Amino acid sequence: MIEACLCVPGDLDTPTGGYAYARHLLARLPEAGVKVSPVALSAAFPHPGTADLVDTAAKLTSSPEGAVLLIDGLAYGALPMPVISAAGRRPIVALVHHPLGLEAGLSPDEANHLLGTERAALALAAHVVTTSRFTRDLLTAEFAVPANLITVAEPGTEPARRAKGGNGDPVHLLAVGALTPRKGFEILVAALERLTDLPWKLTIVGAQDRAPGHVAALRGRIVEAGLEARIALAGAVSAIRLDALYDGADVVVSPSLFEGYGMALAEALARGLPVVSTTGGAAADTVPDAAGLKVPPGDGLALAEALRVLITDSTRRAMTGQAAWEAGQRLPRWSDTARCVAKALRQVQP
Known part of the structure; x- marks a missing residue:
């Protein structure tokens, strides 16, 4: 069984899709042969202050020597090179839901800054996991990430009963x-x-x-x-x-x-x-x-x-x-997602 640290900013119980993805990975990766531990990063990401970056570097440095670091893109895309280098010989796999600089509501300066930091950070990752083929193609075309270094692991969707709906009025x-x-x-x-x-x-x-x-x-x-x-x-x-x-x-x-x-x-x-x-x-x-x-x-x-x-x-x-x-009925399940991520982690394990 390989060892990994899933590094996620903020509260893992946050009710959004990205955090749900992380929670499911923590629950399902052991079934796929990965011993995984959560590492909590600052909730300030993707706009960290100096103290947040110092704390992140310390957590990367203190992670187990033989572990693969799976870092959520909400933090990874905002990490400068000195912080990423704190991982030492531990390989980094970036988990990208969507590029930070494409978030709506950012000023042009904020967007350009995040696009630049994410492009530089991705160049230092040993591998990248994306949650869709669209994002894979976007990273290849606009962030210069080689296609052979990207694994697509779509979110799982568990079976559900068919919705009854209302009576149509309204x-x-x-x-x-x-x-x-x-x-x-x-x-x-x-x-x-x-x-x-x-x-x-x-x-x-x-x-x-x-x-x-x-x-x-x-x-x-x-x-x-x-x-x-x-x-x-x-x-x-x-x-x-x-x-x-x-x-x-x-x-x-x-x-x-x-x-x-x-x-x-x-x-x-x-x-x-x-x-x-x-x-x-x-x-x-x-x-x-x-x-x-x-x-x-x-x-x-x-x-x-x-x-x-x-x-x-x-x-x-x-x-x-x-x-x-x-x-x-044809959608992938969370066990499928975990197997895809586990395969990516194995490709880079020390």
């Missing part, structure tokens, strides 16, 4: 994702403002502590649109509550500007729910064409028209839901 829309600019929820509000003549309700589930100013602006936009009685911001919820929300949904909608994979979309497919999503990042590949309607990211008018189709046409909802259900 149509229950569900969106899942942390309330950050990249998720595009303000575009969704603008789209639904065009559809007040139709019977719908929307629940947005996701952490609200990542970008408080953005959340406040989103709440204000909902009130301005007069939709506070029809749009609920549920915040982060328990797994049981989220499962119940999926079960009662009729359509899952993702207005995201960019996705490294789109775990909420995969969860929708696993439950046979029709999807309206953008084509931002890997989302275009995660959702099969027959399983929903896809629109360009940032196009509120196209998003509104796609929602109108599925809100008003129950037959179309049923057809796309069936296609989603069939696609959901």
Whole structure:
């Protein structure tokens, strides 16, 4: 059995897809022959201060001599060369969900800085794990990472019961994702403002502590649109509550500007729910064409028209839901994800 340290910034219990990925790796890698230990890095990443970098260097230096360091990209892409070199002879595998500099809401200077640090950091990694083929191709084309040094380990999606849905009056829309600019929820509000003549309700589930100013602006936009009685911001919820929300949904909608994979979309497919999503990042590949309607990211008018189709046409909802259900049965499981990551770790083990 090989030994690895999974280095993740912040609280592992954070309710986002990236942290869920880390939790599943910690649970499943031992089954794939990897003894793995969590290493907690500063929650300040990807904008660390000097003290955060000093602490990170110390943790890399003190990790077991024979271990492979699997470092989450939320931290790794922001690490300067002196900190990375603190790993010594321990090989580093970078886990990249999506490039840091492509996060929405960054200033041009912030984006350019992060793109530069991530490009330099990736050049020092022994191997890279990405969560989608899209991100693999992006790193090869724009970050000069050789394709033979990248392993794709898509997030797992466990079997789920087929969603019952509502009675269609109103149509229950569900969106899942942390309330950050990249998720595009303000575009969704603008789209639904065009559809007040139709019977719908929307629940947005996701952490609200990542970008408080953005959340406040989103709440204000909902009130301005007069939709506070029809749009609920549920915040982060328990797994049981989220499962119940999926079960009662009729359509899952993702207005995201960019996705490294789109775990909420995969969860929708696993439950046979029709999807309206953008084509931002890997989302275009995660959702099969027959399983929903896809629109360009940032196009509120196209998003509104796609929602109108599925809100008003129950037959179309049923057809796309069936296609989603069939696609959901073919999704990888978390054990598959762990095996892919374990294979990558073995390639670089000392």
